[in-house]
Amino acid sequence: MAQIRYFDAGCSLGRHLLLPDDHPQTAERLVAEMNHFGIHDALVIDTLANTTDPMAGNVRILERTADHPRLHPAWVGLGTPSHEMPPPAELVSHMRESGVGALFLFYQQFDTRLEPWAVDDLLAELQKARVPLFLSAKGALNQSGKTDWNNVVRICGQFPELPVIVTEYRIYGDQRALYGALAASPNLKVDLSALWLHKRIEFICCTFGADRLVWASQMPERTPASPLMQLNYSDISDHELALIAGDTMRNLLSWNPHIRFAGDVEFSQPVDALHKAARERVSLRNEEFYDCHGHIGWCSNRHVVHDEPGDIIAEMDKFGIRACCVFSFAGAMPDEEFGNNRAVEMRRAYPDRFIGFTLVNPAHGEDAMLAELHRGLELGMQGVKLAVSFQGYPLDGPLIDVVCRFAHDHRQFILNHAWGPEEHMHRLCMTYPDACFFTGHATTAYGELAREVDNLYICTCPLLGWGRTEQFVELYGADRILFGSDLMDLPIAWGLGPILYARIPEADKRLILGENLLRLMDRYDIHPPRSSAAIHRQK
Numbered sequence: 001m002a003q004i005r006y007f008d009a010g011c012s013l014g015r016h017l018l019l020p021d022d023h024p025q026t027a028e029r030l031v032a033e034m035n036h037f038g039i040h041d042a043l044v045i046d047t048l049a050n051t052t053d054p055m056a057g058n059v060r061i062l063e064r065t066a067d068h069p070r071l072h073p074a075w076v077g078l079g080t081p082s083h084e085m086p087p088p089a090e091l092v093s094h095m096r097e098s099g100v101g102a103l104f105l106f107y108q109q110f111d112t113r114l115e116p117w118a119v120d121d122l123l124a125e126l127q128k129a130r131v132p133l134f135l136s137a138k139g140a141l142n143q144s145g146k147t148d149w150n151n152v153v154r155i156c157g158q159f160p161e162l163p164v165i166v167t168e169y170r171i172y173g174d175q176r177a178l179y180g181a182l183a184a185s186p187n188l189k190v191d192l193s194a195l196w197l198h199k200r201i202e203f204i205c206c207t208f209g210a211d212r213l214v215w216a217s218q219m220p221e222r223t224p225a226s227p228l229m230q231l232n233y234s235d236i237s238d239h240e241l242a243l244i245a246g247d248t249m250r251n252l253l254s255w256n257p258h259i260r261f262a263g264d265v266e267f268s269q270p271v272d273a274l275h276k277a278a279r280e281r282v283s284l285r286n287e288e289f290y291d292c293h294g295h296i297g298w299c300s301n302r303h304v305v306h307d308e309p310g311d312i313i314a315e316m317d318k319f320g321i322r323a324c325c326v327f328s329f330a331g332a333m334p335d336e337e338f339g340n341n342r343a344v345e346m347r348r349a350y351p352d353r354f355i356g357f358t359l360v361n362p363a364h365g366e367d368a369m370l371a372e373l374h375r376g377l378e379l380g381m382q383g384v385k386l387a388v389s390f391q392g393y394p395l396d397g398p399l400i401d402v403v404c405r406f407a408h409d410h411r412q413f414i415l416n417h418a419w420g421p422e423e424h425m426h427r428l429c430m431t432y433p434d435a436c437f438f439t440g441h442a443t444t445a446y447g448e449l450a451r452e453v454d455n456l457y458i459c460t461c462p463l464l465g466w467g468r469t470e471q472f473v474e475l476y477g478a479d480r481i482l483f484g485s486d487l488m489d490l491p492i493a494w495g496l497g498p499i500l501y502a503r504i505p506e507a508d509k510r511l512i513l514g515e516n517l518l519r520l521m522d523r524y525d526i527h528p529p530r531s532s533a534a535i536h537r538q539k
Helices: 027-037 047-051 054-065 088-098 116-129 149-158 175-184 200-207 225-232 238-253 273-279 309-318 336-349 366-378 398-409 422-431 447-452 468-476 492-500 506-523 530-538
Strands: 007-013 041-046 071-073 103-106 133-136 164-167 188-191 289-296 321-328 354-360 383-386 413-416 436-439 456-459
Touching: 007 027, 007 047, 007 054, 007 238, 027 041, 027 071, 041 047, 041 054, 041 238, 047 054, 047 103, 054 071, 088 116, 116 149, 149 164, 149 175, 149 188, 175 188, 175 200, 225 238, 225 273, 225 492, 273 492, 273 506, 289 336, 289 413, 289 456, 289 506, 309 321, 309 336, 309 492, 321 336, 321 383, 321 413, 336 354, 336 366, 354 366, 354 413, 366 398, 383 398, 398 413, 398 422, 422 436, 422 447, 447 456, 447 468, 468 492, 468 506, 492 506
Parallel strands: 007 041, 041 071, 103 133, 133 164, 164 188, 289 321, 321 354, 354 383, 383 413, 413 436, 436 456
Antiparallel strands: none
């Protein structure tokens, strides 16, 4: 297996607005965590610089990284009209002399307009030296889809020799804008940490080239585990993987002769066999994991990579996913019957791999909803999916009870994108004890309730933040948590990573990754049974 040298293009040091002090805020702690995750080098900014005071933060990051050769300082810039920073040529000279690798413009946070009159004098000097420029729409509070694509494309066209990297909290609803920008701008790259989407690495590598992606973790705000596994288990060549993991970023930073990269690094010992497998990119094909949350569909208002049914099975096999509870993308929007038919087709094509959930829309009325639930039952569906947050129906509307009563009467699993306040969830669990309730996504809202009832389980999708797996095990106990990938929206690897890298007992990881759901399948007589999945695995 090829030796991959990981360069994290997005870390920060210092106290964070939204994070407690037990997160890795110091250089010493950051390096220790890099050793846990197998990361060789990191590009680091100061939290003062990207939130409040770029001038003070830029000075402080030099001090904080001075004794840590694996940490490479980056600065945050501002537009020149405010005269808060040195003139552009002088700024670039200071960066070179100080060993600073890149400049970030947090243009939303600091109202730095990406118009010619605001930034082009700065960009011209950056282009002369080939200084990598990160254009970040990320603000102090996380929001998706904030990138100014028109000006990104303008800047790339106006400064074709300037390396431009787009980064933000998440690129989700504006994926198609990203593709258009990549097609129009050969010097544009994108930070992979913003692209937590199914098969997005493969799509971009195939369509635009692996050199258009750089890898970053956003540590300590997030765990590196998710983007690491997303990259390491993607279906690309080792050469492409090496480019994304660090080679492209190291090449971009070569503009500054004062930057020296880490040589051989001795990482800390893995905490268990699952952590070791993930860090070393070992195949998970022989594992037996079970997934409580998956989508079926090949288009939505967002771009969904088109995989044939066999491709989905191959992706599940790669990660040892023996069975997945699935429902449709389309059902959450106008036509639940159309969407449910797609889920039925998948279940019939692979009866030992999928547990079908009937997706219903209470906004269409009680009669239509009950008719679809009974139709799903006749077609072999064994669970119910609600997505009322997308359908304009109240979380506590009266028809929620109708659906829950159906799941209770037929002893089915029932998953809702969001259930609402704890008191509402408490009433449903107590009123319908023979229904098994799954949360649609990771939530800390039901810690007390989970200790009181035995028919509520928490989905892991996604354990994105730092230390979230450990936090959830402490809050709920490993026996009340179910792995949920959010396939085909999120990558399976993205959801597996935080669990495999977590500092919890391996036995707890295995409960979360499948043993809990397998036990529930037996309790509720939900198929496919264990024996069927085991037979498939042995084949």
